[in-house]
Amino acid sequence: MTAILQPGFWVFILTMSGIYGIFTLGLQVQYGVGGILNFGHVGMMALSSYTMAILVIAHGFNFWIAAASGVAVAALGGAFLGLTTLRLRGDYFSIVSIAFSEIVRYVIFNSDGLTGGSQGSLAIMPIGDAYPSYTDTWDTILYWIRDHLTPIFGEVADRDMAMGILVWITLGILLFIVSRVERTSWARVLRATREDDDVPSALGKNVFRFRLQAVIIGSIIGGIAGIYWALQVTLLSPDDFLTIVTFYAWMILILSGATKVKGLAIAAIFFGFLYGGTRFFTFWPFSVFDASQRSYMRIMIIGIVLIVLMIRRPQGIFGKREEMVLE
Amino acid sequence: MNNLILEVNDVAVAFGGVKAVNGATMSVEVGSVTSVIGPNGAGKTTLFNLISGAIKPDSGTILFQGFEIQKLLPHKIADRGIVRTFQGAKVIKRLSVLENLMLGAQNNPGDNLINFFNPRARNAFEKQARERAMALLKQVGIERFANDYAGILSGGQRKLLDLARALMAEPVMLLLDEPFAGVNPTLVEKLLEVLHALRTEHHLTFLLVEHDLETVMNISDRVVVMAEGRVIADGLPNSIYENQAVVDAYLGTRKLNS
Ligand SMILES: Nc1ncnc2c1ncn2[C@@H]1O[C@H](COP(=O)(O)OP(=O)(O)OP(=O)(O)O)[C@@H](O)[C@H]1O
Ligand SMILES: [Mg+2]
Numbered sequence: 001m002t003a004i005l006q007p008g009f010w011v012f013i014l015t016m017s018g019i020y021g022i023f024t025l026g027l028q029v030q031y032g033v034g035g036i037l038n039f040g041h042v043g044m045m046a047l048s049s050y051t052m053a054i055l056v057i058a059h060g061f062n063f064w065i066a067a068a069s070g071v072a073v074a075a076l077g078g079a080f081l082g083l084t085t086l087r088l089r090g091d092y093f094s095i096v097s098i099a100f101s102e103i104v105r106y107v108i109f110n111s112d113g114l115t116g117g118s119q120g121s122l123a124i125m126p127i128g129d130a131y132p133s134y135t136d137t138w139d140t141i142l143y144w145i146r147d148h149l150t151p152i153f154g155e156v157a158d159r160d161m162a163m164g165i166l167v168w169i170t171l172g173i174l175l176f177i178v179s180r181v182e183r184t185s186w187a188r189v190l191r192a193t194r195e196d197d198d199v200p201s202a203l204g205k206n207v208f209r210f211r212l213q214a215v216i217i218g219s220i221i222g223g224i225a226g227i228y229w230a231l232q233v234t235l236l237s238p239d240d241f242l243t244i245v246t247f248y249a250w251m252i253l254i255l256s257g258a259t260k261v262k263g264l265a266i267a268a269i270f271f272g273f274l275y276g277g278t279r280f281f282t283f284w285p286f287s288v289f290d291a292s293q294r295s296y297m298r299i300m301i302i303g304i305v306l307i308v309l310m311i312r313r314p315q316g317i318f319g320k321r322e323e324m325v326l327e
Numbered sequence: 328m329n330n331l332i333l334e335v336n337d338v339a340v341a342f343g344g345v346k347a348v349n350g351a352t353m354s355v356e357v358g359s360v361t362s363v364i365g366p367n368g369a370g371k372t373t374l375f376n377l378i379s380g381a382i383k384p385d386s387g388t389i390l391f392q393g394f395e396i397q398k399l400l401p402h403k404i405a406d407r408g409i410v411r412t413f414q415g416a417k418v419i420k421r422l423s424v425l426e427n428l429m430l431g432a433q434n435n436p437g438d439n440l441i442n443f444f445n446p447r448a449r450n451a452f453e454k455q456a457r458e459r460a461m462a463l464l465k466q467v468g469i470e471r472f473a474n475d476y477a478g479i480l481s482g483g484q485r486k487l488l489d490l491a492r493a494l495m496a497e498p499v500m501l502l503l504d505e506p507f508a509g510v511n512p513t514l515v516e517k518l519l520e521v522l523h524a525l526r527t528e529h530h531l532t533f534l535l536v537e538h539d540l541e542t543v544m545n546i547s548d549r550v551v552v553m554a555e556g557r558v559i560a561d562g563l564p565n566s567i568y569e570n571q572a573v574v575d576a577y578l579g580t581r582k583l584n585s
Contacts, residue, residue: 184449185429185437192419192430199417202379203431203496204405205438213440 009276011160017272018167019228021265024249024256025174026221032258033187034214035194037094039246040081041222043101044074046241048223049230050108053121056134058114060127063137071223077104078219082212098243109238120237121230138231141166167228171265174221179261181217190214248275251306257316267316274302332357332500332532338377338387338397339556347373349556350387355500355549358526360533362543365553366577371536372414374553375502378534379411380404391500406433408499412492412506414536416485420478424469427477427488428460429453431495456495463491466521468514483509490518494525503535507542519546540578552577 023045030036052070055061061069077100085096108115116123116132126132142162149157181187192200193207200207230236248271256267278298289297333355340348348370355361363371376382378389380401389397396404410431419427429435435456436442437449464470467487472480477488490506507515519542525531537543543550544564552560552567554576560567567573 181440181443184443185432185435185453186440186443188422188426188429189438191422191426195419195421196417198381198401198413199419199492200430201401202381202405202411202413203492204402204410204433205430206400206402217440 007156008158008160011156011158011164013272013276014269015160015164015167015232016276017268018164018171019225019232020248020252020271021171021268022167022174022228023222023225023245024252024264024268025171025178025261026218026225027249027253028218028256028258028261028264029178029181029221030214030218031253032260033182033194034190034211035090036086036211036214036218037090038097038215038218039094039243039250040097040099040101041218041249042241042243042245043081043097043104044077044219044222045226045229045245046101046104046108046238047077048074048226049236049240050115050121052227053134053230053236054114054124057121057124057126057130057132063134066134067227070227071220074223074226075216075220078216078222079212081219082215086211086215087208098246101241101243101246105238105241108241115238116236118238120235122235133234135231135234163232167232170224170228171268174224175261175265178221182261186210186213251302255306255309255316263316271302274305278302330357331355332392333378333534334388334390335374335378336388336390338374338384338389340373340377340382340384346556348377348384351553351556351558353551353558353561355532355534358530358532359548360526360535360546361549361551362547363534363536363551363553364538364540364543364577365559369553370556371553372504373556375411375504375534375536378404379409379502405496409502410493410496410498410500411502412486412489412504414504416482416489418477418480418485418488420476422477423474424464424477424480424488425457425460425473428463428492428495429456431492432456432460433496460491460495463494467491467518483511483514486510487514487518497529498531500532500534503533503537505536505538507537507539515542522546 023041026044027038027041030038048070051073052066055066055069056063081097081100085093109118111117112123113125115121121134122132124132139159142159145162145165146157146159149161153161189200189205190210192205193210197207229240233240252264252267252271255270256263275298278301331354335351335353337350337352338348339346339350351370351374363374365371373382377384377397380396380399380403384397387397388395391404391407391409394407396407419430422430432452436445436452442449461470461473464473467490469480469484469487469491472484477485480488486506486509490503493501507518510518522533526533547564550562550564550567551558552570552573559576560570560573562570568578
C-alpha cells in the first residue's frame, strides 16, 4: 500500500503511459485515418526492440544505429504484412495481423541462439565478455538528465524521471508531426479509403499504395515505441509482446476517439492510471481474492470502465459524435 | 487512325450464372455525347464498371485512345482520363463536401508523402484546387454545404456532388450513370448547360446512361441500346425508333413527344 504514496510509482505510470501513447499513435494512423484494423501492432514493437538489443549485445553496434535498424525492421515487418495481406478484404488483414505478431513472438521465444529465447535478452550471447545490456548509451543520457534534475526535484529525480521526460518529449514531437501529416491531401485520400475503395480509385488514387504507406508509417511509430519499451524495461522477454498489449493500445485509441490525435495523450494517461491504479485495489472486497486473482480482476475492472465510457461517450473523449451517425 | 476515343469489342462478363454483359460491342467518337439506354438489368452499369476498370471482363477488349485498358487497375484508367460517376451517387460521408471534391484533384503533390517536406508546393496546389472546387460547387448549386459532412446531403445533392467531383478530375472522357435521375428539372437544364460548355470548350467526351428519353434525344449524338447484356442497336438518336428490336425490348409503344 505504500507504493501508492511514492512519486516514483506515478513517474513510472506516466512513463509507461507515454510509451503506450507512442505505440497507440501508430494504430491511430492506421485505423483512425485509414480504417485499417491492425491487431498485430505489438509485433512491430517486438521486431524493433529485439533487433536493437541483438545488434547492440551480440554485434556491438552503436546504440543509435541499432535503434534505427530496429525501427527499420519494424517498417519492413509492416511492409511485409501489408504487401501480403492488404489487397485482401479488411477483415482478412485483421486476422493475419494477429497471426503475424504471434508468429514473431513464437520465433523470438524459440530462437534461443539469436534472441535468448524464453530467458529473454539476458541470454543473448554478448560480444566479448561484456554484460548483455543494451542500455549503456541511453543510461549515460538519462544520468546526465538526472543530474540536472536533482537541483530541482531533489531525491525524487532518478533514472525513471529522466526516462519519463524523454518519452513524453518524443510523444509530443510525434503527435505534432502526425497531426501535420493528417492535414495533408495524403491523409484525405486515406480517410476516403476508410469508407470506400471505388470512389478514390475512380479518381485515380492507388488505394493499395495509400493503405500500405499507412501501415508502414504506423509500424515505424510502433517500432519507435518498441525501442523505448526496451529501454524502459531494460531486459526484454518474449512475454512483453503478448497480443493483449495491442489491445491495450486499442483501448487507448477508442478512449481518445480514434479519428483525432488530440485526445491520445490524455487517453494514454487515463489508461496508465487505470492500469496502474487498479494495482492498489487490495482493500475489501478485493482483499477476498489472492494476488493472481486480483490481477485478472484488474483487467475486468478496466474492461468495465471502458464499456461504461463507450456507452456514455461512444465517440471517445475527444471524438466527434456527428461522425458516428452519418448514414 | 480514326476518331474513336473508346472501342469496346465483344466484351463479356458473368457473375456466377448471370451473363451481365454478353458480348457487347460499341464505340464512342471523340468529343461526342453517346447515351446508353436499355431496360433495367440490361448491363449498362456493368459496362461502365468494365470501362472504368472496377471489374475485369472475362473476354473481349476495351481500347481507349488506341490503348488496351481492360486489364488496367481503375486508378490507372482514371489517370488516362476516364472518370466516372456512380449510379445513385457515391459520396465519402465522413469527409466534408469540399474535401470530397478535393479528392478529384489530379497530380496533387500532397498525395505523395515525400512532399510532406515541401509544404509550399502542397499549400499552393491546395489553394488553387480549393478555388476550383468552390467554383464547381457553385455551378452545381451546393456551395453552401461546402464545409458540411457529405453524409448530410440528400440523394439529389449527392448526385450533384458526385458529378462535380468527377469534373474536378478534369477528365478526357466522362462516364455518367443516370446523372439526372432524381434531380429537379431546372437544375437538369443548368447541368446540361454546364456539360455543353465543357464539351465545346474542353472537347470533353461523354458516355452516359440515362432513362429519360427526351433528354437522351436532345443531347446525344449517338444512342446505344442494350438489352440482356448485348448491344442491340447503335445509331443516330432518331434512328432507334425505327428499330423493331429496340421497340420490342425497351420502348414498347412509347413515342417521343407524343
Ligand atoms: N456484382 C454483381 N454480382 C452479381 N450480379 C450482378 C453484379 N452486378 C450486376 N449484376 C447483374 O448483372 C445484370 C446487369 O446489371 P446492371 O447493373 O449492369 O444493369 P443496368 O443496365 O445498369 O440496370 P439499371 O437500369 O436498373 O441500372 C443484372 O441482372 C444484375 O443483377
Ligand atoms: Mg445501372
